Structure formats: structure tokens, C-alpha cells
Amino acid sequence: MNSSLLSICLLAVSGLVLFLYAVSRLALALRHVAGERMKGWLHRFTKTVPMAILTGAVVTTLLDSSSVVIILAIALVSAGALPFRNSLGVVLGANIGTSISSQLFAFDLGQYAVVAMLPGLLLLSFAKKRNKRTIGRALFCFGLLFFSLFLIGEAAAPLKDYATVQTWLLKLENPVRGAGAGALITLLIQSSSATLGMVIKLAAKGLLTLPAGIAVMLGAELGTCSDTLLATMGRGRPALKTGLFHLGFNLVSITVGLLLIHPFTALVMRLAGQAEVSRQIAHAHVLFNVAGVLVFAPLVPLCQRLLDAWLPDQHQAVRSLTAQPA
Structure with missing residues (x-):
């Protein structure tokens, strides 16, 4: 029994390690291919809040990492290449x-991962131009992403036979406990995508219910703020304000999500119809994030004024002090 459980854990951890490697290398490869172009898009197409939101969504979809895009926006704000207000929309x-990403994870593509991995490996091994090798690395890592999730799913399947594991997973239906688990896991592995991927695969194997999956998903949204906050260190107040806005947005939306988790779960079940639980969780992720953005978008000017008043830029603070009468 113990050796069997150890084998399950080792296979699951191996899948997780491969997933984290694939995510980091895929983001790096895509940044090499289109990094400067992405910076240009962020600078050019973020003049208004709706355009900034659309640009942030498109660039995140292409780079497959919200953390990379937000950190990139923080770097541009710090360098003065992107106005602070525009970064809020991003x-x-x-x-x-x-x-x-969660929609893609809900598809069972792991068994077809070789379709992307093989041509990617060939390009990586035999292409002479650096740009083609980078494209090959991106293709290989894209396939590895889904293969690693396939490993996690296969490792999780036998857990149905362990009553203790099932009991613990059922406890995640408690919103606070589930959100706490999601935040802690994401904080430890530094990847909300990995947390969502594991949740979706556990649900696909019948080990996680929709309420538990939504609770963990909400926690993962909070855990992902850690790396963006770290990226603001030493970058000045405009960059810090961008990181604080990200944290504040997630805190408010997650709190509302936890308070309304039962009607929200009922709404997801109604909209998703007879879809599998894994697909319902993916739909819940989209619905939650889109609803949060629709509520917050009109409040961007107010958030900007509040953050500017709380943390004025250094040169503004100096001007205001010198303007005061002696």
C-alpha cells in the first residue's frame, strides 16, 4: 500500500516538475521570438483602458503566462516606457x-503531445538559425506542457482507491479551506497555471468536485500575486503601484467570489449544462476573470487617483514640498 502510494506521488511530482519546466522554457522561448514586438504592442496599443485590457489579454494568451506579461508591464512602467495608468488595463x-490556458488544459491533449514535441525537437536539434531553434524549443515545450498534465492525471487516477485522500479532497469544498490550499500551492510552486492544471486533471479523474475546484481556483488567483510583487522591488513607485493594483484587484475579486461562491457555482452548473466537471472548472475560471475585469474596468481612473495619492511619484512629492510656503 505504502509503496504504491509512493509510486503515485513520484509520478505526480515528476509530472509537476516537467510542467513547471515547460511553462518557464515556453515563456522564455516566446519572449525571445516576440519579446521586443510584445513590448512595442504594450507601448502602442494601451492608450485607452479598453485597448490596454484587450492588449493584455492577447499578449498573455500568446506568451501563456499572466505573470510574465504583468512583470513585463512593471518593467516598462519602471523604465518610463509605459504610463502607470495604462499598465492597470494590461x-x-x-x-x-x-x-x-485552463480551457486548453480541459482538453485531453496529453496523448497527442508528440505532434508538437517531435517537430519541435527536430527544429531544436537540426535548425541552423537561432530563431528557428527558438521556435522549435517553444513547440517542444508546448507539447511537454500537455504531456506533463497527462502524467499528473495518470498518477492521480489510482487515488480513487484511497479513502483518506478522497476525504481530504472533499474537505476542499469548504471555500476558505479550498482557497487557502490553492493559494499555498501556488505560492510554493510559483505557477497558478500548474495549480489550475492539477485541479482540472483531478476533476477529470473524478477526484475533485466543482465547488472544491472553484475554491482552489480562487486561491490560486491570490497566490500568483507573489512573483509580481517581488518584481516591483527596487523599481520605483510607479512599478510598485502596478503591483499593488494587481494584488488589490485579486483580493477584492477573490473576497467577493468566496462570499458568492454558492450562487456562482450554481450559475456555472447552469451555463455549463452537462459538461464534465473539468470543463466546468475551466468555464468557471473564464467567467470569474471576465466578470472581475468588467466590474473593475470603470474603476481604473479611481484606482489610479487613490494609488497616486497614497504613493505619489518622487518628483511629484518633491515639487509639492518645494511649492509649500516656508
């Missing part, structure tokens, strides 16, 4: 873009 759009 942050909102990134939250929509990251939900596209």
Missing part, C-alpha cells in the same frame, strides 16, 4: 488571457 487583460 493587468486586467492579463487576468482574462490566463484563463485561456
